[in-house]
Amino acid sequence: MSLRPTLETRQAVPTMEGAGVHLHRAFGFQDPSELDPFLLFDDFRNERPEDFMRGFPWHPHRGIETITYVLSGTVDHADSLGNTGSLGAGDIQWMTAGSGILHQEMPQGNAQGQMHGFQLWANLPSDLKMTAPRYQDVEAKEIPEIFEDDGTRVKVVVGSFWGKTGPVDGIAADPQYLDIYVPPGVKKTFPVDTYRRAFAYVFEGAGVFSDASAPTGVLLEKEVAGEEVNIRDMSGNRTLIRFGTGDEVTVQAGEEGIRFLLISGAPIQEPVAWHGPIVMNTQEELQKAFSELRNGTFIKPAH
Template sequence: MSLRPTLETRRAQPTMEGAGVKLHRAFGFQDPSELDPFLLFDDFRGETPGDYSAGFPWHPHRGIETITYVLGGAVDHADSLGNSGTLGAGSVQWMTAGSGILHQEMPKGNAKGQMHGFQLWANLPSSLKMTAPRYQDIHAPDIPEVVDDDGTRVKVITGEFWGKRGPVDGIAADPQYLDVFVPAGVKKTFRVDTYRRAFAYVFEGAGAFADASGPQGVLLEKEVAGQEVNIRDLSGNRTLVRFGTGDEVTVQAGPEGIRFLLISGAPINEPVAWHGPIVMNTREELTQAFAELRNDTFIRPAH
């Protein structure tokens, strides 16, 4: 076994998207090869409706898949195929835009006016860029959760982990998408396929991801077992952790435990031509897509 080194940790940056939704972007609209096949990751959470109620009105997508995971509140959605519904807390929607779709997503708060969710964009290979659009809506009770003896809990959204398989299937990037909680003071190692790009996104608590090049994880374990933890050594709320190659990721939970998404996928290794919500392989394909938007031929008829 080989430990994946931590290539980089960085905080998600505040930005505004849609019609005025306040969110934090962990990555996106930069170097698409960095986390290939993943293109963008947004953390949208708000304490009051003014942070999110403007939502994401009707907009197009082509050439990608979008994965929406709702932790709190809800998201109403509708699309040009005639689908509509509500994603409640703990639910996941995996949308394959393929040849093109128009949709909208409108967040709603819980009883206290709070909402929280994530959206991840995954690229499609050239052979599937123009595939027929489809949706997979997965409700919270259908997402398996495994619990280890030390209190570690893992929700398996897609892929296989600890003998459980996530309910989302048929995804081009063949990803593993896990929602992980590690209790305070526990050190835990997770297997990740060597040939996948991988990242973690911390959204509750804090911890240290051990680096093969240094003793940080071991030192932190001793500190947790004792009295003090050097908070500066911990990756906390809204932190992206990008890993190098290897087949294991090790995390040492801080004094409040740590909750994070652990996501990996097989790189596509193809050229990327990207503008806004449309991601193709060439500038010519991108130009054609926007021309079709202008002349109302963007949505292909169902076969």
């Protein structure tokens, strides 16, 4: 087994999307080859309803798939196919935009007015850019969860892991999307397919992801023992960790434990022409998509 090196650790950046939703973006609208097949990852977490209630009104997508994972609050959605529904805490939705879809996503807070969820964009290969749009909505109770003797918990949102398979299927990027909690002081190793691009996103607690060239897990062992340790060596709230090649990832949890998403997918390695919510392979295809938006032919009839 070979440990994946940590190529980069960075904080998600505050930004605003939709009709005024405050969120943090871990990556997106920069180098699309960096985490191919993934294009964008947003963490929408707010304590104040005025920061998210205006939501994401009707807007188009083409050429991508999106996964929305809700931790608290709800997201009401509707689309040009006639689908409507509401995602609650722990629910997920995978939307294949394919040839084109118009939809809206309107967050609602929980009883305390809080909202928290994630949205990930995955690219579609050229032969599936114009596939028929579809939705997969999955309730929290359908997501398998693995409980380890050391207190580690893994929710298998998408893909297969440790003998469990998530309920979403037929995704072009063939992703693995895991929600992982490692308890305080525990060091844990997770397998990741060698041929996938992979990243972690920390959203609770803190820990150290060991680097193949310079393992830093010992720092956390010192902290657990009560010795002074440089907090900058730890990955905490809203931190993205981008990994190099290898077939496993090791993390040591800090004094509060750590919860993070571990996401990987098979790279597509195709040209990307991208503007806003539409991702194609060439500028000509991109221009055609926006032309169709203007002339009313963006939504294709069902075959």
